[in-house]
Amino acid sequence: MRTDSQLSELPSGTVAHIDPRQHEAPYADALRALAAQDWQRLHVPAHQGSGAHAPGLADIVGESGMSIDFPMLFSGIDQQSWRMIDHDRRTPIAAAQKLAAEAWGASRSWFITNGASGGNHIATTVVRGLGREFVLQRSVHSSVIDGIIHAELRPHFVHPRVDAGLGSSHGVTVAQVESALRQHPDSSAVYLVSPSYFGAVADIAAIAEAAHSHDVPLIVDEAWGSHFGMHPDLPVNAVRLGADLVISSTHKGAGSLAQSAMIHLGHSRHARRIDGLVDRVVKSYQSTSSSSLLLASLDEARRHLVTRPEAIGAALDTAAELRSRVKSDTRFRDATPDILGGHDAIDHDPFKVVIDTRGAGITGAEAQYRLIRDHRIYCELATPSALLLLIGATSPVDVERFWSALQALPRSESEPERPIVVPGSCVKRMEISQAHFADSQVVDSAEAIGQVSADALAAYPPGVPNVLPGEVLSAEVVSFLRMTAAAPSGYVRGAQDSRMDTFRVVSDRSRARA
Numbered sequence: 001m002r003t004d005s006q007l008s009e010l011p012s013g014t015v016a017h018i019d020p021r022q023h024e025a026p027y028a029d030a031l032r033a034l035a036a037q038d039w040q041r042l043h044v045p046a047h048q049g050s051g052a053h054a055p056g057l058a059d060i061v062g063e064s065g066m067s068i069d070f071p072m073l074f075s076g077i078d079q080q081s082w083r084m085i086d087h088d089r090r091t092p093i094a095a096a097q098k099l100a101a102e103a104w105g106a107s108r109s110w111f112i113t114n115g116a117s118g119g120n121h122i123a124t125t126v127v128r129g130l131g132r133e134f135v136l137q138r139s140v141h142s143s144v145i146d147g148i149i150h151a152e153l154r155p156h157f158v159h160p161r162v163d164a165g166l167g168s169s170h171g172v173t174v175a176q177v178e179s180a181l182r183q184h185p186d187s188s189a190v191y192l193v194s195p196s197y198f199g200a201v202a203d204i205a206a207i208a209e210a211a212h213s214h215d216v217p218l219i220v221d222e223a224w225g226s227h228f229g230m231h232p233d234l235p236v237n238a239v240r241l242g243a244d245l246v247i248s249s250t251h252k253g254a255g256s257l258a259q260s261a262m263i264h265l266g267h268s269r270h271a272r273r274i275d276g277l278v279d280r281v282v283k284s285y286q287s288t289s290s291s292s293l294l295l296a297s298l299d300e301a302r303r304h305l306v307t308r309p310e311a312i313g314a315a316l317d318t319a320a321e322l323r324s325r326v327k328s329d330t331r332f333r334d335a336t337p338d339i340l341g342g343h344d345a346i347d348h349d350p351f352k353v354v355i356d357t358r359g360a361g362i363t364g365a366e367a368q369y370r371l372i373r374d375h376r377i378y379c380e381l382a383t384p385s386a387l388l389l390l391i392g393a394t395s396p397v398d399v400e401r402f403w404s405a406l407q408a409l410p411r412s413e414s415e416p417e418r419p420i421v422v423p424g425s426c427v428k429r430m431e432i433s434q435a436h437f438a439d440s441q442v443v444d445s446a447e448a449i450g451q452v453s454a455d456a457l458a459a460y461p462p463g464v465p466n467v468l469p470g471e472v473l474s475a476e477v478v479s480f481l482r483m484t485a486a487a488p489s490g491y492v493r494g495a496q497d498s499r500m501d502t503f504r505v506v507s508d509r510s511r512a513r514a
């Protein structure tokens with residue numbers, strides 16, 4: 001749980017005095033000032049800031065959105081001298097990133113426009129700059145696996161606590177990390193996920209200390225915790241707890257536009273050592289035509305989050321009210337104790353409300369379908385046993401609307417069947433990159449059992465791969481993925497076909513050479 005010493009390290013936005021500079025949004029405000037000028041625009045993008053040139057687009061993003069859609073280089077122009085390049089001047093985007101670093105307690109922050117998926121591609125490439133082997137939590141997002149393939153890394157997996165009943169994977173313990181580092185002394189980094197999709201928070205401070213004692217950096221995919229550290233009633237964020245590189249999916253919890261994210265650098269000597277490498281890798285992945293709207297949304301999200309702690313408090317109050325109603329209900333159950341029920345979890349995200357539907361006469365998947373169809377309410381995730389609600393950090397929920405809809409859900413006379421929700425791990429036969437680039441063939445689902453997968457296949461959300469390239473497809477995993485694809489909201493990332501009738505497997509010839 002949060003300690004008094006951790007609370008004292010929270011950003012200024014959570015205490016009485018807020019740094020006046022955090023009320024500024026230098027990049028967003030520069031765009032607004034630029035758009036206020038009477039320009040004849042003869043440059044990209046081709047709509048050139050006019051809704052008349054693209055009326056359908058104006059309906060989507062609005063005239064004001066189109067007016068600030070400037071090219072990256074021009075968006076940073078000095079609006080006093082009107083020179084685009086001034087080597088002695090801090091650009092608006094650099095100023096915005098510095099404010100973000102201060103807000104999250106980082107030594108440096110980067111804005112990125114390909115989401116936390118892009119952040120994971122960057123982070124895995126950074127690992128490649130340190131070595132090929134590293135310790136990795138198995139329940140990472142599929143984008144980490146993509147990065148492993150691209151960088152031809154060799155992960156040593158640490159398996160998280162799995163709640164097969166709810167259908168959730170959580171975190172790992174410091175003991176597991178210590179053991180993995182001892183077993184694999186050539187590892188160049190530790191790469192973890194915290195919080196989990198269901199909100200379990202790992203002991204990042206202890207794990208960072210363990211990683212540093214083995215002279216390697218700690219990388220944390222904090223995609224689901226971009227709001228952490230912004231209020232006394234929220235968990236402390238990873239970079240403040242000693243993580244060296246943190247991927248933050250700002251749009252998920254902090255309210256920027258979808259596909260916008262940040263990367264934060266820590267303060268240890270390990271973080272200082274990779275500073276230049278991270279910067280080079282970010283530049284190699286970031287588009288030269290980064291969306292000014294996405295970048296500005298990061299600037300505005302940071303300003304709102306830091307300077308409006310009362311907005312976070314209001315959202316927390318509604319989350320607490322909703323959780324309290326679930327706890328008191330005779331039909332549904334609050335699953336927070338399950339989230340905190342293992343040695344891996346020292347805290348949880350109060351903005352994740354997990355409703356256990358076991359014993360409620362309806363599956364989580366059916367509840368989600370009915371809420372969408374009959375009530376126009378969309379929840380973040382459903383498993384056969386649970387509904388997962390995500391409440392935005394500054395977005396209070398209409399508790400009465402949701403509660404009325406939840407209570408109106410039909411109840412079957414007999415408890416519905418709940419098929420397996422988290423299959424076991426598959427057996428490794430080949431290296432991930434080797435299998436991904438090997439000759440492959442497409443076979444039907446029955447024939448795929450026992451063969452080596454050429455794809456990373458992940459039930460989505462949360463996007464955690466259930467089988468990796470190079471692993472043998474088990475009957476359990478094939479059945480689970482086909483069940484996921486058949487669900488009303490089911491989707492399998494990386495699938496050969498959306499129904500999962502066929503699978504891509506490594507060809508016999510490639511397996512023989514392996």
